[in-house]
Amino acid sequence: MTSTVKKTLEEAKFSPPVFDSCPHLKQILTSNAKDTVYRNYGLAVNVALALKLRNGNIPLYKTSDGSKVEYKKLARLRNKAVRCRECLESLSCTYFCLQCSHVGCWKNGHASAHTKSTGHVFGIDSQTGYIFCFRCGDYVGDQRLEFIRQSKQGERTEPIMNNLGTETIIDGSRPPSLKASTGLRGFINMGATCFMSSIVQTIVHNPFVRDYFLSGYHAKCTKKMDTCITCCIDEIFKVFYGTDETKGYGPTALLTAAWRVKNSLAGYSEQDAHEFWQFLLDEIHKSDTELHPELDDTSTCRCITHKTFAGQLQSTVTCEKCLHSKNTVDPMLDLSLEIAKISKDKVTLNDCLDLFTSKEKLDSMTICSHCKKETTRTKQLLVRKLPPILAFQLKRFEHSASSSTKIETHVGFPLFLDMEPYTVSETLNSNEQGRASWGLMTYQLFAIVIHIGSVNTGHYICIIKNRDGNWFKFDDSRITLVSQDYVSKSNAYLLYYILCQA
Incomplete structure (x- = not known):
């Protein structure tokens, strides 16, 4: 030889x-x-x-x-x-x-x-x-x-x-090869499917969701792939983490299933990435609770969607005369933030959170149920329970009866985010305090979805931080390493933070 x-x-x-x-x-x-x-x-x-x-x-x-x-x-x-x-x-x-x-x-x-x-x-x-x-x-x-x-x-x-x-x-x-273990692979654009590709990349590189699928929790599903969104995601995880293939992956099965399950997604027109993300999480929730009914408790769902993304938002309405307050707690999977309009040169994510959690004076007069007097009220939103993965939508798109516009303002965002100023600090129950019940409130950025272009003719890309601390830009099938400075200058639409471990 x-x-x-x-x-x-x-x-x-x-x-x-x-x-x-x-x-x-x-x-x-x-x-x-x-x-x-x-x-x-x-x-x-x-x-x-x-x-x-x-x-x-x-x-x-x-x-x-x-x-x-x-x-x-x-x-x-x-x-x-x-x-x-x-x-x-x-x-x-x-x-x-x-x-x-x-x-x-x-x-x-x-x-x-x-x-x-x-x-x-x-x-x-x-x-x-x-x-x-x-x-x-x-x-x-x-x-x-x-x-x-x-x-x-x-x-x-x-x-x-x-x-x-x-x-x-x-x-x-x-x-297995390093390529297979990191899941670094792009998606072929099947015709205005960049919104889908960008969102799925944030799911593929989410450690909690990744561990769920790679552990085989969806393997028992008997549905056909063209009718089950979660089966399509499960297949993507198998291909991305189980093979050495490096060329772009064509999400044909996912696209077909999405068209069948949700009619508004059918066709090749541009879709909103945030709406698709909500749709995807809901489909994974349905599949998980169908396969494992014991997870869907009447008070707290323990499916992978809710274990990963679900938190609680508290609305506090206060009488301005007697200062009596009434709290209402609602579930949340993300926070949709108005982009703050302030006089200073740079708008930041913290500015948007300050606006979201600031007290708002309600216009209408009402009779207070506590003091029985006619009064005005204030309303404040705060996070009551933080999830492992905290997702933000920056409201860049404004729609009216006659037109739609996009807000191009750059919003600065930190690589590490302290959420304590935006949470309820009062005692949650007689035995434990809020901070003790939640643990640390510091989050680290790991994924960004960016919309480039106008309202009607745009393109989505995403940037993901891998386990080695490197930032990669996913533009359909093309993957490039980018600097931290490039990340900071990007015009984010969706931001995903993971809770730092103590």
Whole structure:
């Protein structure tokens, strides 16, 4: 057997590349410099993945004299190697140049600045070992390079030497590919279906919903897929997290089922993403309670929809004469916020929440049931119970009998949101106080849905934060890594926050 055939058989045992190639990568890998590229890539990936094995074990290393290297010492060596050469940044994503020894950060733009000044096109992600093409602005892949990357991640049993002066001495195993485990895959636009794709991406990357579907809770459903929305979502989870396919997924079954279940969705006209999100959650709720009737309690539903998104909103109406108050508690799955019209330059999500929870004077006079006098009243809305996932809709669309308009005001939003100022702080019952009953009230942003364009002719995209802390933009079938600055500047329509764990 020739060495070429043997190498091909070895590479066939590994998962295919996570990302497609590009003209620039193809050009350099067919040039005389290809052997140098493969060698440099192997050295860089050794450093990037020095502390990671795909089977979850902690790798063990030894020096040339056979003595073991402490994990903490190895971590210090790696952290020094991945620092940005300009600002010494190492906590966020940095890139090894594939064509020289430079290391630059994404956060402060030093990686892209190096590309512009030297013409060196490719950077190797110091956290994952993936190759980023700065000319294309996207991650790219190649079968041979992916073989090298997976080999360095504990997927072969022979020792691996690296430029930290150490050698791996632990055997590896081969679980599902990283691509399959992260669910990074786009949707093919089937004709004005971007509203659907963006919402489903927020569901696919929601950890609570993901665990529900991947645990097989919907597997007992006997309905046909073209009539069951939840079966279609279940299939998407299986495909996104259980296969190595990287090309865009055509949501034909979901589209067909949506048309059958809800007539207003039929056709190829643009739909509202928020309305589809509400529809999707309701369908998942119905399916879950049909399969598991014990979940649908008369007072509190314990289906995956309500366990994940349901909170409580308290409305307090107060008499302005005797100050007697009456509380009404209603369920909520999200908060729809008016965009605050204020004089200062920047409007923020907190401004919108301040407006939502501010006291409103009711116009009509009425007889107070407590003091029996004619009086005016105030009304205030506050959150009584917070859900694990807190969803916001910013009301960008205004409709009247004669016209519809879109509010383009940029609303700044925090990556971390403290909800305590917008919640009921009184004692909920005789045994526990509100804050103690809810736990922490700090949320972290993990998903954004954005509407681009006008009311009638627009396009939806979404941005998702993955488990590694990287932000990815999903534009139908195209997925690109974006910076935190790009995220902050986006014109959000829907925002999804997850409760921080103590």
